[in-house]
Amino acid sequence: MQTIEAKSVPKHLRKYTVDQNYENYTSINHAVWRYVMRQNHNLLKDKAHEAYTDGLKASAISIEQIPNVEEMNESLATFGWGAATIDGFIPGVAFFEFQAQGILPVVNEIRKLENILYTPAPDIIHEAAGHAPILADPEYSAFVKRFGEIGMKALATKEEHDHFEAVRHYSNLLEKGEATDEQILAAKQQVEEREAQITELSEAQIVGRFYWWTVEFGLIGTLDDPKIYGAGLLSSVGEGSNALSDEVDKLPFDKETVIKTDFDITKPQPHLFVCESFAQLSEAAEELAQSMAFMQGGTESLDKAVKSGHTATAVMSSGIQITGTIADLIKNDQGEAIWLTTDGATALAVDDKQLVGHGSDQYPEGFQAPIGEIINLDQPLETLTDDELIANGIHEGERVSLIYNSGIEINGEVDSIIKRNDKVVLLRLKNGHASLGQHSLVTFDEETFDLAIGMSVTSVFAGAADGESFHTVHENENESTESAADTPLNALFAEIREIRENNPTVEAIKKVHQELNENHPHEWLSRLELFEILNDIAPNDPLTTRVETELHELQEVNDELHTLIERGLSIIE
Numbered sequence: 130m131q132t133i134e135a136k137s138v139p140k141h142l143r144k145y146t147v148d149q150n151y152e153n154y155t156s157i158n159h160a161v162w163r164y165v166m167r168q169n170h171n172l173l174k175d176k177a178h179e180a181y182t183d184g185l186k187a188s189a190i191s192i193e194q195i196p197n198v199e200e201m202n203e204s205l206a207t208f209g210w211g212a213a214t215i216d217g218f219i220p221g222v223a224f225f226e227f228q229a230q231g232i233l234p235v236v237n238e239i240r241k242l243e244n245i246l247y248t249p250a251p252d253i254i255h256e257a258a259g260h261a262p263i264l265a266d267p268e269y270s271a272f273v274k275r276f277g278e279i280g281m282k283a284l285a286t287k288e289e290h291d292h293f294e295a296v297r298h299y300s301n302l303l304e305k306g307e308a309t310d311e312q313i314l315a316a317k318q319q320v321e322e323r324e325a326q327i328t329e330l331s332e333a334q335i336v337g338r339f340y341w342w343t344v345e346f347g348l349i350g351t352l353d354d355p356k357i358y359g360a361g362l363l364s365s366v367g368e369g370s371n372a373l374s375d376e377v378d379k380l381p382f383d384k385e386t387v388i389k390t391d392f393d394i395t396k397p398q399p400h401l402f403v404c405e406s407f408a409q410l411s412e413a414a415e416e417l418a419q420s421m422a423f424m425q426g427g428t429e430s431l432d433k434a435v436k437s438g439h440t441a442t443a444v445m446s447s448g449i450q451i452t453g454t455i456a457d458l459i460k461n462d463q464g465e466a467i468w469l470t471t472d473g474a475t476a477l478a479v480d481d482k483q484l485v486g487h488g489s490d491q492y493p494e495g496f497q498a499p500i501g502e503i504i505n506l507d508q509p510l511e512t513l514t515d516d517e518l519i520a521n522g523i524h525e526g527e528r529v530s531l532i533y534n535s536g537i538e539i540n541g542e543v544d545s546i547i548k549r550n551d552k553v554v555l556l557r558l559k560n561g562h563a564s565l566g567q568h569s570l571v572t573f574d575e576e577t578f579d580l581a582i583g584m585s586v587t588s589v590f591a592g593a594a595d596g597e598s599f600h601t602v603h604e605n606e607n608e609s610t611e612s613a614a615d616t617p618l619n620a621l622f623a624e625i626r627e628i629r630e631n632n633p634t635v636e637a638i639k640k641v642h643q644e645l646n647e648n649h650p651h652e653w654l655s656r657l658e659l660f661e662i663l664n665d666i667a668p669n670d671p672l673t674t675r676v677e678t679e680l681h682e683l684q685e686v687n688d689e690l691h692t693l694i695e696r697g698l699s700i701i702e
Contacts, residue, residue: 137211137230137232138213138227138230138232139226139230139596139597140597140600141593141596141597141599141600142213142223142226142227142230142596145215145216145219145223145234146213146214146215146216147214147215147216147237148214149197149198149199149214149237151195151197154195154239155615155619155622156619156620156622156623156625156626157242157618157619157622158195158239159193159194159195159622159626160242160622160625160626160654160655160658161239161240161241161242161245161254161654162194162195162239162253162254163192163193163194164245164366164654164657164697165245165254165258165364165366166190166191166192166193166254166258167192167697167700168366168369168370168696168697168700169258169363169364169366169369170182170185170192171700172369172370172696172700173357173363173369173370176356176357176369176370176372176373177356177357177358177363178263178266178269178349178356178357178358179356180262180263180265180266180269180358181262181263181357181358181363182262183262183265184261184262184263184264184265184266185258185262187204187207187208187262187265188201188204188205188257188261188262188264188265189201189203189204189205190257190258190261190262195239195253195257196253196257198212198213198214198235198257201233201235201257201261205233205261205264208264208265208267208270209231209270209274210231210232210233210261210264210270211231211232211233212232212233212234212235212257212261213227213232213233213234213235214235214236214237215227215234215235215236215237216236216237216238217236217237217238217250217251217297217301218250218251218293218296218297218300218301219234220290220293221280221283221285221293221333221336221337222280222281222283222591222592223281224280225276225277225278225279225280225281225283225336226277226281226592226596227277228273228274228276228277228280229274229277229278229280229281230277231274233256233260233261233264234256235253235256235257235261236250236251236252236253236255236256237253238250238252238253239252239253239254240252240254242654244303245366245654245693246365246366246367246689246692246693247365247366247367247368247397250300250301250303254364255360255361255364255365256360256364258363258364259359259360259361259362259363259364260344260360262363263358263360263363266407268406268407268408268411269358269407271411272407272410272411272414273344275411275414275415276339276340276344276414279336279414279417279418279421280336280340281590281591281592282421282422282423282590282591282592283331283332283333283335283336283421283590283591284331284332284333284421284422284430284433284434284436284437284441284589284590284591285331285332285333285334285437285439285591286327286329286331286333286436286437286438287436287437287438287439288323288326288327288328289327289331289333289334290437290438290439291323291326292320292323292324292326292327295316295319295320295322295323295324296320296394298316298319299313299316299317299319299320300394300395302316303395331433331436332421332422332433333591335388335417336417338387338388338389338390338391338392339384339387339388339413339414339417341361341392342382342387342390342392342401342402343359343382343387343402343404343410344359344360345359345360345361346359346361346362346368346392346398346401346402347359347382347401347402347403347404347410348362348372348373348379348401348402348403348404349403349404349405349406349407350403350405351403351405352379352381352403355373355379355401355403357369357372357373359401362401366693366696367397367692368397368398370696371397372401377398377399377400377401378399378400378401379400379401379402379403380400380401380402380403381402381403382402382403382404382405382409382410382413383402384413384416384417386402387402387413388417421590422434422588422589422590423588423589423590424588425588425589426444426585426586426587426588426589427466427585427586428458428460428464428465428466428586430586430588430589431443431455431458431466431469431586431589432458433589434455434589434591435455435456435457435458437455437591438454439454439591440452440453440454440591440592440593440599441453441454441455441589441590441591441592442478442588442589442590442591442592442593442594443455443469443586443588443589444586444587444588444589444590444594445498445500445511445554445581445582445583445584445585445586445587446509446511446583446584446585446586446587447511447552447553447554447581447582447583448479448480448549448550448552448554449477449478449479449549449554449555449581449582449583450477450478450479450481450594451469451471451475451477451496451498451581452475452476452477452478452593452594452595452599453471453472453473453474453475453476453489453492453495453496454471454472454473455469455470455471455589456470456471456472456495457469457470457472458470459565459570461535461536466500466586467499467500467501467533467535467537467565468497468498468499468500468535468537468565468570469497469498469500469586470495470496470497471492471495471496471497472494472495473493473494473495474489474492474493474599475489475492475495475496476488476489476491476492476593476594476595476598476599477492477496477555477579477581478594478595478598479549479550479554480549480550481594481595482594482595482598483594483595483598483599484547484549484554484555487555487579488598488599489599492579496579496581497563497570497571498580498581498583499533499535499537499539499563499580499581500535500583500584500585500586501533501534501535501537501584501585502533502534502584503531503532503533503534503584504532504533504534505530505531505532506521506531507521509584510523510531510553510556510582511552511553511554511582511583511584512552512553513553514551518546518553523543523546523556524543524546525543525544525545525546526542526543527542527543528540528541528542528543528561529541529542529543529556529558531580535565536565536566537563537564537565537570538563538564538565539558539561539562539563539580540561540562540563541558541559541560541561541562541573541578541580542558542559542560542561543556543557543558544557544558544559544577545557552582553582554581554582554583555579555580555581555582556579556580556582557577557578557579557580558573558577558578558579558580559573559576559577559578560573560574561573561574561578562574563578617644617648618648618649618652618655621641621644621645621649621655622654622655622658624641625641625655625658625659625662628641628662629658629661629662633662633665633666634666635663635666635667635670635672638659638662638663638672639672641655641659642656642659642672642675642676645659651683651686653680653683653690653693653694654693654697656676656679656680656683657680657694657697657698657701659676660673660676660677660680660698660701661701663676664701664702677698680694680698681694
C-alpha cells in the first residue's frame, strides 16, 4: 500500500505541523515514555479493546522508546492512515480535517516527568500510544475518519474560539512547568472568564462532547464487562488503570445523553459511556450529522456562521460555494435570509474546487449575494439550458432585470455566464445595481458584479470549500522543539539505559546509584529502572534490597509517588 508522506499533508494544514527532530528527545523523555508504555501494555492489555496490543506492533510503536513519526507514517499506511507531527493544541476544524484525510496528528511534545500520571496538554504519548493502535481495527478506523469529516464542518461561536485560545495557553503553562504561580492563576482566570461568555451550545461543543466521550474516553462492550478504546484512557497511567473500577460510573452510550454531558479536561472523569459496538458509534455520528448546518442549510445555519466570526462556507442550491467570514444577513419579515455579506477575503468554488479567477485575491474585501426565487422567470435560473437562457434574454451583452420574491431587484448587463454540472452558478454583470425597495444594496457602474445564483442555501459549514486554494500559508509556522539542556540527571538516565541494553552489571549500577544518592536523593524513576535491572540480574544482591527499600521510602512522600512506584514495582515483581 502506498505510504502517506509528509508532503501529503494539505498545504493549508502544514502551518500546524513541525519537524519532530527526534534527536532532541532526552533520556528522561524516553524513560517517561517507557514507564507509561510498560504500564499500559501490562496493566491494560487485558482491559483494552483487542486491537490495542496488535495495533501497537502494527503501528511501529515501541515500548522502549519514543516512536519516530516518519516510521509511524509508513507503518500506519497498512491500515489506511499516516501521521504528521503537530505543535500542541490546534483548532478543532484543523484537527478533524487531519483525521478526515486519514492523517493522525501527533503532538511533538512529551509530558514532563512530574506530569507522568496525567497531562492537561496533548502529548506524543496520548496521540501515538493512545490513538494510533486502535486504528488497526477497520470498523473503528472508518468511524474516526468519518467523524473527522463531520467534525471539520462543525461551527463554533466567536466566544468559543476565544476560549480555545485561553485553554491552549493555560494547558501549555501547566505542562511546560516554567510559569510563575501568578501567571498560571492569571491564565486560569482568563479561561474561566472566556468560558463564562459562552452562553449557548454550539455545533462545535456538541461534536467535542461526542468525541470526548467516545474517541478520547470511550468504553466498549457491556456495562458489566467493558473494554477500553478511548485514547485518553489508553495513554493515561492514572485514569486508564482506574477506568474499569467501581470508582468510575459506567453509563450506557446514548447520543443525546452524551452531547448533553460536559467535561473538564483538567480532571479525571467521574463517569464513562459504554457503547455496544463501533457500529453503534457510526450510526450515532450520522444521526448527529443530520442535525448540523452542513446538512440542514437555511437561515438558521447562516446565523450559526455569523456567530462564528470565522471562515465558513455557504453552499447555494446551484452548487456554488461562497467561502469567507459571513458577517451580515438581510432578512425578510418572516426572518428568512434574503441577502448575505461576507467580510474580508472571500472565494467561490464548486464541488470543493475554487473557480479560476474567483479566489480571495478577486474578493479581498468581501462578497454579497441574494438568496431566493427569481419571480420574473418561468423556472429557476440555475436550471436554464443555454437555449432557455437566450430565450429569457440572458446572454452576453444583453441587459437583464432580475426580480426576487424578496423584493430584491438586480439590473445589469451580462458580461459572462459560468455553468458547472449543467447548472448556472454565476452571472457576471456590469453597469448596474442591486436594490431592495428604496434601499440600494450595491452599485457596479465602474466594475463588474459577480452574481451567485441559487434559490436557497443548502449547506453551511466551518472552513473553506477549497482550503488548498483559499489559505495562502503553505508551510508550517511553528518552531520545532529545541533540545533540552543536557543535565546531570539526564546523563544518569542515559547511563541507565546503556547499562540495561548493553552491559547490565552490579558494579556499573553501584556507580550510578552512588551518584543518585549524592545528588538526587528524591528521584524515583531512575531508581525504579535500577531495581528492574538488579531484580533481573542479581535479585539477592544487597544493592537490590537497598534500592527497593529506597523506593518504598519514597512512596511515603505523597500519594502520587506511592501510586507511581507501586505500579512500577508490580510489573517488575
